[in-house]
Amino acid sequence: MQEITRPAKRFIVSSVSSDAHMWNLVFLQLLLEENGGEVTNLGACVPDQVIIDECREVRPDVLVLSTVNGHGHLDGLRLIRKIRSEPDLQDLRVVIGGKLGVRGAENVEFIEKLAEGGFDGVFESEGALSSFDEFLRGIGPTRRLGPAARPALEMQEAVA
Ligand code: B12
Numbered sequence: 001m002q003e004i005t006r007p008a009k010r011f012i013v014s015s016v017s018s019d020a021h022m023w024n025l026v027f028l029q030l031l032l033e034e035n036g037g038e039v040t041n042l043g044a045c046v047p048d049q050v051i052i053d054e055c056r057e058v059r060p061d062v063l064v065l066s067t068v069n070g071h072g073h074l075d076g077l078r079l080i081r082k083i084r085s086e087p088d089l090q091d092l093r094v095v096i097g098g099k100l101g102v103r104g105a106e107n108v109e110f111i112e113k114l115a116e117g118g119f120d121g122v123f124e125s126e127g128a129l130s131s132f133d134e135f136l137r138g139i140g141p142t143r144r145l146g147p148a149a150r151p152a153l154e155m156q157e158a159v160a
Contacts, residue, residue: 009139012060014042014051016067016075024066024098032064035136047081053090057061061139062093062120070102073110077117084118093139097123 013028015021022044029039040058042051055063063083065076076096083089097118101107111122121135 002086008036009061010038010040010058012040012051012054012058012063013073014046014054014063014065015044016065016072016079017047018071018075019067019069020044021068024068024084028064028066032136048082051079052083052086052089052101055083055092060092062136063094065094065096066098067096068099070099072096072098072100073114076100076114076119080114080118084093092124094121095121095123095132095135097121097128098125 009032011032013025013032015025025041025043029041034040040054040060042054051063051065065072065079067075080094080096083092083094096114099107100110100114100122103109107124111124114122121131121132123129123135
C-alpha cells in the first residue's frame with residue numbers, strides 16, 4: 001500500500017530584539033519538536049531584519065516569538081508592523097507569547113493591541129500554554145505544500 005506521510009510543520013522560534021532570555025526559547029523548541037515540528041531557533045536579542053530575512057529563507061508555517069523581559073508588547077508591535085508591511089509576508093502566521101509587559105496579570109491588556117497589529121495569536125504567560133496548544137492543533141496542512149499534494153492530504157484527513 002502506498003504510504004502518505006504529512007510533512008512536519010516548520011517553525012521559527014525567536015526572541016525579540018531587546019530580550020536576552022533563552023530558556024523560554026529552549027522550552028518552546030522542545031515543546032514544538034515533541035509534537036513533531038521542525039524548529040529553527042534564532043536565539044535571543046534578534047534584530048527585526050534578521051527575523052524577516054530568516055522567514056523568507058525558511059518559509060515557516062509559523063513564526064513563534066517569545067519574550068519575557070517586559071518590553072515584548074513594544075518590540076512585538078514594531079516587528080509585526082514591519083512584517084505585515086512586507087507583501088510576501090502578509091500571510092505568514094505569526095504568534096507572540098511570554099510575559100508581554102511588566103504588569104503581571106494586567107499584561108492581558110496588551111493582547112488586543114498586539115492582535116490588532118497583525119499577530120495571529122497572542123499568549124500571555126504560562127496560563128496561555130493550553131490556548132497555544134489549541135492554536136497548534138488548529139493550523140491544518142502546511143502552507144509549504146504544492147497544490148498537487150493537497151488533495152491527498154484532504155483525503156487522508158477525511159478518512160481519519
Ligand atoms: C534567568 C533570568 C534572567 C537571565 C537570563 C539568562 C538566559 N540566558 O536566559 C538574565 C540574568 C540574563 C536576566 C536578565 C534580565 N531579566 Co530576567 N529573569 C530570569 C528568570 C529568573 C528566569 C527566566 C527563565 O529562564 N524561566 C524559565 C522559562 C522556561 O520560563 P519563562 O521564561 O517564564 O517562559 C514560560 C512562559 O513565560 C511561557 N512563554 C514564554 N514565551 C512564550 C511564547 C509563547 C508563544 C507561549 C505560548 C508561551 C510562552 O512559557 C514558558 C514556560 O512556561 C526570570 C524570573 C522567573 N522566575 O521567571 C527573570 C525575569 C524574566 N527577568 C526580568 C527582568 C526585568 C530582567 C532584566 C530587565 C533585569 C535587568 N534590570 O537587567 C534583564 C533583561 C535583559 C534583557 N535584555 O532581556 C523580569 C521580567 C519582568 C516582567 N516581564 O514582568 C523577570 C520576570 C524577573 C522578575 N520577576 O522581575 N534574566
